[in-house]
Amino acid sequence: MTRIKYCGFTRIDDIQAAAQLGVDAVGMVMTRKSKRFVDIDQAIALRDAVPPFVSTVVLVMDDDAAWVDEIVSRVRPDMLQFHGTETDAECAAHGVRYLKAIAMGEGEGALPRLRAYPGAAGLLLDGHGLGETGGSGQRFDWARMPRDLAQPLVLAGGLTADNVAEAIRTARPWGVDLSSGIETSPGLKDRAKMERFLAAVRAVPSA
Numbered sequence: 001m002t003r004i005k006y007c008g009f010t011r012i013d014d015i016q017a018a019a020q021l022g023v024d025a026v027g028m029v030m031t032r033k034s035k036r037f038v039d040i041d042q043a044i045a046l047r048d049a050v051p052p053f054v055s056t057v058v059l060v061m062d063d064d065a066a067w068v069d070e071i072v073s074r075v076r077p078d079m080l081q082f083h084g085t086e087t088d089a090e091c092a093a094h095g096v097r098y099l100k101a102i103a104m105g106e107g108e109g110a111l112p113r114l115r116a117y118p119g120a121a122g123l124l125l126d127g128h129g130l131g132e133t134g135g136s137g138q139r140f141d142w143a144r145m146p147r148d149l150a151q152p153l154v155l156a157g158g159l160t161a162d163n164v165a166e167a168i169r170t171a172r173p174w175g176v177d178l179s180s181g182i183e184t185s186p187g188l189k190d191r192a193k194m195e196r197f198l199a200a201v202r203a204v205p206s207a
């Protein structure tokens with residue numbers, strides 16, 4: 001079974017709809033570099049709308065350590081997701097389990113970074129380049145998904161209901177994560193797109 005995370009929520013109705021549909025995790029973006037940025041009070045309201053057994057993840061990107069600590073103490077996400085040039089020690093410093101995003105848009109330059117995060121609960125391989133913000137629907141060649149890493153790998157970048165079956169068959173990820181493929185505009189989710197994406201993932205036989 002391929003796990004599913006929908007990311008970039010800004011509206012309570014959307015996050016509740018995603019949970020009802022059966023996603024494993026929901027994400028909120030708390031770096032001011034993003035068009036989907038939510039502040040602490042919005043994030044608390046969104047988190048409080050998430051039912052039991054659905055994980056909450058907060059995404060940051062080269063943000064001040066003090067800001068990340070404030071998120072941890074007030075929003076209390078189940079996991080952090082780092083998208084910048086943070087080191088393994090910097091990611092671990094907040095005392096919360098984390099995913100590290102690896103910018104696969106870099107080409108071969110991404111390969112050393114895949115082994116630089118032994119403390120990460122999982123790695124999220126995204127289509128954007130190093131230093132660029134994600135969430136823009138940029139994909140990478142799914143055949144480049146490594147096969148020899150111990151950590152669970154999450155595939156991200158440009159996934160939609162129309163391409164996710166092929167992506168899963170090619171990359172064989174632990175899970176998939178997306179934002180723009182289930183939106184009408186940044187931060188505004190579309191229930192029909194969320195439903196179609198889930199059905200497309202569930203239709204792929206497990207390995």
Ligand SMILES: O=C(O)c1ccccc1N[C@@H]1O[C@H](COP(=O)(O)O)[C@@H](O)[C@H]1O
Nearest residue numbers: 007034134135136137157158178179180
């Ligand atoms: O969503 C954002 O605005 C964002 C900002 C900075 C870094 C990452 C961001 N989004 C993440 O990028 C991937 C893929 O998104 P998409 O499906 O291609 O739109 C996903 O993990 C988003 O959460």
